[in-house]
Amino acid sequence: MDNPENRQDEKEGFVRAKNLELGYRSGVETQGVASGVSFSLFRKELTCLMGPNGVGKSTLLKAIMHQHPPLKGEVWLGNAPASHLSEKERAKRVAVVLTEKIPTGLLTVRDLVALGRIPHTGWWGQLSPVDQAKINEVMALTSISHLAHKTVSALSDGQRQTALIARALAQDSPIMVLDEPTAHLDLSNRFEIMYLLRDLARKASKAILVVTHDLEVALETADKLWLMDARQPLLTGSPEDLMISGGIQRLLPGEKWRVDAASGKIIRNTTPLPCQIEGPEPMVSWVKNALRKNPELNLPEAIFLTETPFAIKATFSQHQQTFDSISEMIRFLQNQLKPENFFLK
């Protein structure tokens, strides 16, 4: 493990590129998507690539996979540029999990994982004992051994995604690239998948790049974030540094939205509520949340919250009102509004 090449990876990153120009080539015409893209992807790290739709995240992935080579520049995979490698050598360095729906049919989970061994087998695709052992190993690593003989079509979305990750692992490549692996998954599975990937990066010493739109999960799990944005160079750093420096705000171009520096949540830029709210902390912020969503309401002058039992005391200019729930208060305030019927005017 201590040859000079490995040490170089630690300094420069296993996958690296300088000033890439990304885009599509159709005939003689080229259509640029992003330019000046530079990055280093390190082994043992989970990196999340984030950015608005259409800024070229998929194009960047395809450049790393060498399916849409960059218009200018080179992506280095370890010690060689991607374009100098044969298809088979590239397959031994980069494994992918894509968004496209896989046709499942009669394929069992084990068959699916075994497909990952394709770059390592002979022309007939015969699995050697080494291949079999690798398949068993990655299925144990991703805890899907018990699903081995189920057909892929019978899996839940989360299980299918895990099986696809196991297939990519079986390919035994140092680099793994995943395009939105957590889309369509429920809340807990989103965390499960990302923690699994983080674990794999550590245990199997992989450089993992994940495209995701899920800021909350990315902040929780990623070692590095790459923020991609139209007309600006790629911004990279640990999620915590990007939160503190404010670089994270690039994810939300325009004035309307921002990332809350304390919670990491995406919130709407609003003026403070013209109403005094007092009470225990989590309750106050949820009442504020409800009031912010309904900016058309005439707010009471002051609101006082009590914990046990939960009650809301609202003070208006003429009277006081008590509510048992936030929705009851909102309903009351809505009824206070004068009906605006355009047909009666």
Added chain:
Amino acid sequence: MIFTIFKSWMNKFQSQRLLIVLLLCVILWLVNLSLGSVQIPLKSLLGRIAGIPFPQPSWEIILMEYRLPKSLTVLLAGIGLSLSGLQMQTFFRNPLAGPYVLGISSGAGLGVALLTMAGTAFGWQILDNPGNSWSLVGAASAGAMGVLVLMGLAAWKVKDSMTLLIVGLMFGSATSSVITLLAYFSAAEELKLFTIWSMGNLGNTGWSDLGYLAGAVVLGLIPALVAIKSYNAMLLGETYAVSMGINFQKLRWTMILSTGILTGSITAFCGPIAFIGIAVPHLARLLFRTQSHSVLFPATAGVGVLILLACDTISQLPGMATSLPINAVTTAFGAPLIIWMIMKRSFSEEF
């Protein structure tokens, strides 16, 4: 050693099924040789294989000159068409793809139509005797190869496999329209000659033709066998296949070359044989419950031979002097089979 390789190749269930299919093939082959307008008892047939001559010398001629070459043609056509269909279905990721989607049968048909019907339509005669079987084979081969070359050019230009499929279907429609025009202007006699060719005929290949057909089928199978692993990778779609180190352009040419040689040669000698190419791969998947091409290749070939042997045996109409056109039988049994399969479980789910 051999046994361990076999074990890791397919599981017990699959090897048992394959054994049953092969056994049924042998039994059906004997039945196929025995039945027909003149019945040769199975006992005499087995005796003949053991070296005892037939009690009636006419049986020897019927068997050696007619039924045996025909059954070998069935063997070659069954293997070639069903494996072409399997390759097309996997490559295009389309359960309805078959050996003829790239327009090869229409090309062969156009060749034969020009040979048989262009005489009256254009007022010229290509050959003195258009009914000659070798001139039919020549015309069909020329037509199939013409379409193959055109598809090759299209494949050069078009990189997307769905577009290639559509181009193939359009080639088919275009040639069909030429055939329709030729048919419209041709004489009744010539029209009948063409129509009979288009119904398929497995009995036209004599021993000398059989050599050529066998050579072509073996030639067409080689690229397919070399690409087994690539076809497995294609199960997940093109992008995944490429990410696993498959050279997609190479696979495309392999597919066009293999299916072109297989279906082109079979169509040239036997006419367009319907349904086998589409139905058999599905049947093989259902019977062997797998998507792996290293199992599906032998399975599809075996089931293809079995089904075509069965259809041919039925078309011989035991005890009657005439025989039915093979396409009438393959379609009559193929269509209900597909409907039954769709009804039984979802087609696309199994695919």
